[in-house]
Amino acid sequence: MRRSEALGIKWSHIEFVSKTISINHVVTDIYLEGHCQHISTDKTKTKSSTRKLPLVPPFEAALVQLMQKQQLQRELCGDSYCLDSLDYINKK
Numbered sequence: 001m002r003r004s005e006a007l008g009i010k011w012s013h014i015e016f017v018s019k020t021i022s023i024n025h026v027v028t029d030i031y032l033e034g035h036c037q038h039i040s041t042d043k044t045k046t047k048s049s050t051r052k053l054p055l056v057p058p059f060e061a062a063l064v065q066l067m068q069k070q071q072l073q074r075e076l077c078g079d080s081y082c083l084d085s086l087d088y089i090n091k092k
Contacts, residue, residue: 004028010087014063019055
């Protein structure tokens with residue numbers, strides 16, 4: 001998996017029932033005039049890059065733990081929690 005693909009994984013792309021992760025969104029950084037900007041798109045590098053990967057038990061356990069941690073942080077922070085990248089598993 002490319003770095004941009006890993007950064008583009010959203011919670012909505014993870015199927016815990018069918019045990020798959022859909023790779024169909026990428027996030028990359030570009031630098032314009034010395035400033036870093038995040039670019040996200042629903043287009044992968046190649047057509048074959050859009051795919052489904054198996055959700056193996058160690059990754060599933062880690063993702064469930066991460067989801068619970070993010071939910072707890074959201075509850076603790078209340079209105080101060082940043083909602084800009086809510087669906088991404090990797091927050092900005």
